[in-house]
Amino acid sequence: MNRSVYTKLAFTNLKNNRKTYVPYILTAILTVMMYYIIEALSGNESVRWHNVKLILSYAVIVVMVFSVIFLFYTNSFLIKRRKKEMGMYNILGMGKAHIAKMLSVETIVTAMLSIGAGIVGGILFSKLMWLVLLKILHYDVNMDFKISGTAIVRTLILFSIIFCLTLFYNLWQIRLSNPVELLRGGNEGEREPKTKRLLAAAGVILVGYGYYVAFTTESPLKAIQLFFVAVVCVILGTYALFAAGSIALLKVLKKKKSFYYKFKNFTAVSGMIYRMKQNAVGLANICILSTMVLVMISTTICMYMGMDDILKTRYPREFEVTAFNPDTMREEKIGSIIEEEVRRAGVSENGRVEYHYGEAIVIKEGNSFDIAVDEDVYSGNENLYELVMIPLADYNALEKRNVSLGEGEILLYNTDVDAKKAGDVAEIAGESYKVAEELDTLSIEKKNSSRVIGGYYVVVKDEKQIQKYLDFAYKGLKGGNPQLDRIKVQYKVCFDLKGTRKDRMKAAEAIKKRIEDEVPESYSDGREIEQESFYDVYGGLFFIGLYLGFMFLMATVLIIYYKQISEGYDDRERYQIMQKVGMSKKEVRQSIRSQVLMVFFLPLMAAVVHIAVAFKVITKLLAVLNMVNVPLFLLCAVVTVAVFAVFYAAVFGVTAREYYKIVG
Numbered sequence: 001m002n003r004s005v006y007t008k009l010a011f012t013n014l015k016n017n018r019k020t021y022v023p024y025i026l027t028a029i030l031t032v033m034m035y036y037i038i039e040a041l042s043g044n045e046s047v048r049w050h051n052v053k054l055i056l057s058y059a060v061i062v063v064m065v066f067s068v069i070f071l072f073y074t075n076s077f078l079i080k081r082r083k084k085e086m087g088m089y090n091i092l093g094m095g096k097a098h099i100a101k102m103l104s105v106e107t108i109v110t111a112m113l114s115i116g117a118g119i120v121g122g123i124l125f126s127k128l129m130w131l132v133l134l135k136i137l138h139y140d141v142n143m144d145f146k147i148s149g150t151a152i153v154r155t156l157i158l159f160s161i162i163f164c165l166t167l168f169y170n171l172w173q174i175r176l177s178n179p180v181e182l183l184r185g186g187n188e189g190e191r192e193p194k195t196k197r198l199l200a201a202a203g204v205i206l207v208g209y210g211y212y213v214a215f216t217t218e219s220p221l222k223a224i225q226l227f228f229v230a231v232v233c234v235i236l237g238t239y240a241l242f243a244a245g246s247i248a249l250l251k252v253l254k255k256k257k258s259f260y261y262k263f264k265n266f267t268a269v270s271g272m273i274y275r276m277k278q279n280a281v282g283l284a285n286i287c288i289l290s291t292m293v294l295v296m297i298s299t300t301i302c303m304y305m306g307m308d309d310i311l312k313t314r315y316p317r318e319f320e321v322t323a324f325n326p327d328t329m330r331e332e333k334i335g336s337i338i339e340e341e342v343r344r345a346g347v348s349e350n351g352r353v354e355y356h357y358g359e360a361i362v363i364k365e366g367n368s369f370d371i372a373v374d375e376d377v378y379s380g381n382e383n384l385y386e387l388v389m390i391p392l393a394d395y396n397a398l399e400k401r402n403v404s405l406g407e408g409e410i411l412l413y414n415t416d417v418d419a420k421k422a423g424d425v426a427e428i429a430g431e432s433y434k435v436a437e438e439l440d441t442l443s444i445e446k447k448n449s450s451r452v453i454g455g456y457y458v459v460v461k462d463e464k465q466i467q468k469y470l471d472f473a474y475k476g477l478k479g480g481n482p483q484l485d486r487i488k489v490q491y492k493v494c495f496d497l498k499g500t501r502k503d504r505m506k507a508a509e510a511i512k513k514r515i516e517d518e519v520p521e522s523y524s525d526g527r528e529i530e531q532e533s534f535y536d537v538y539g540g541l542f543f544i545g546l547y548l549g550f551m552f553l554m555a556t557v558l559i560i561y562y563k564q565i566s567e568g569y570d571d572r573e574r575y576q577i578m579q580k581v582g583m584s585k586k587e588v589r590q591s592i593r594s595q596v597l598m599v600f601f602l603p604l605m606a607a608v609v610h611i612a613v614a615f616k617v618i619t620k621l622l623a624v625l626n627m628v629n630v631p632l633f634l635l636c637a638v639v640t641v642a643v644f645a646v647f648y649a650a651v652f653g654v655t656a657r658e659y660y661k662i663v664g
Helices: 003-016 018-042 050-081 083-091 096-137 149-176 179-183 197-216 220-255 263-305 307-314 328-345 374-378 392-399 463-475 482-486 501-518 527-580 585-624 630-663
Strands: 319-323 348-365 368-371 384-391 409-414 425-428 431-438 454-460 490-498 522-526
Touching (some): 003 018, 003 096, 018 050, 018 096, 018 149, 018 527, 050 149, 050 527, 096 149, 197 220, 197 585, 220 263, 220 585, 263 307, 263 527, 263 585, 307 527, 319 501, 328 348, 328 490, 348 392, 348 454, 348 463, 392 454, 409 425, 490 501, 501 527, 522 527
Antiparallel strands (some): 319 490, 319 522, 348 368, 348 384, 348 490, 425 431
16 A cells, blocks of 8 residues: 555544544643653753752653653543544455554654644743743742753653554554454443442542541651552552442442432433443542642642741741850850841841750650660651750740759650640659659740651750760760760750841851851851742742642543543433433433533542541641641642632533534
């Protein structure tokens, strides 16, 4: 057969199947474009911020994996819809080798159009995305626009491989099928589906376990460990419930004669059984993608909007200095540097807090605090706590009190907002102490829920007692490391600054530089200084959240569209049969519409339930990132769900038109 015939047939087929191929090509172009943009951004030399580069490099991997899965999934839908067409060609005399050549031409045309237009679109929009990123990060940087040759080559290679693999998959499907199977390929699965009880039970167990983890996890450390396990369980359980659980439920309703043998229930239940069988995977995909969009966008928006809260949680006071091996001379030097630079910058110091302390990680069992070793820390023991000891003299100066402690007495303070009262006796590193008073407040740290691990403060008689504790705590952890031989009582001073942001920044930078240059073994940090790095991380996450959220949203829309087209072709025959057996056109339309609406919005309802159940554990994960403003996250989640629901309904309205055109 002449090569031009294959080309002509390929273009004719693309034209005749434009309802399915045009959306596929458009989304392929968008996918290529978005991959090129993120690849170009991650490799841009102007991106000099380590955290942003790291986030962008991870995003490249996510987009790459997404592209492979997404294009394979949509291609499988296309080839399924075209099996009957291929069967007709086969029966009319075209051999499978001829069909393979025709499909190859179609794939080449689709690939060239998608990759070419995608790269051009990526080049045109990459600078816009760069400017958006800079705006989010609060940077004002001039960038010379450059076309990334590396990004172009990598995009060409990746998507050429993807389209080649989809072609091989399509050819394999045609090779394995005989003409009769191809002719009825679009109508496979017309028998009533069997009830898969084990799969349905597995779905309930998996989702139930994921929900149990979300409801019962209290520790942020435990939330980090279990969250991804719970997510995998819920994803697998969602697929199982859509595939088998829904059918099992509908069959139970079908056996209930008093319910089933009513006009509306009869048509709705029997129709939905077939819908759930044919579209279970698509519905589960829509549910999972919708959940990902809702979680990703709501959390990243919340973190970005709550940046001030995050900084204040991380730095309760604007600036802090820590001396690791202090003495009187060093402490006085730190004080004089602060006073000189504050005066020189034209700002004033406020709310100074200074104290000596020693700290270590412990395992708490009841009121007993035992020193944690490395394996305890890395195993993520949920009983891990940070224990900070401060001398009585410093405590009295901080709190303006005049407390006295007898031999073997301590004051105890738990940072957890929901902490229960401790007993009268506490054991630390094998020594028993009488708890003279359990404190409700402490100037050093307010009660909070933002800690990855819990925290206790212990007020002891003097620094000698703290040093004794430190020697005991670290003697088993030295392992020949000379750095641990120098663990001593540390000194910290924290304070706020009053003045313009520019002057405060000037003072903070000057203090930091002088202390680190002039005071050995010291470290300083501050809210204004670290604000830029926080915007790097949270702004980068916000950008990637919106970027990936848009990609997942695009995938959701395409799956919804193909679902509507698929159901339209399936329902057209059913629609005609129902009219032939006596149902009016109006009754049939009402029956089909109620089924479509119910099935269509089922994934959205399931997604909303998923995010509602996960709300508590997500707040724990956000607390690890210093985001403890739960009302703000609730507001972001509710608004995101509401906006997404409106968008979802709009997509339904648009795709439903195509559905009714096919059915009508």
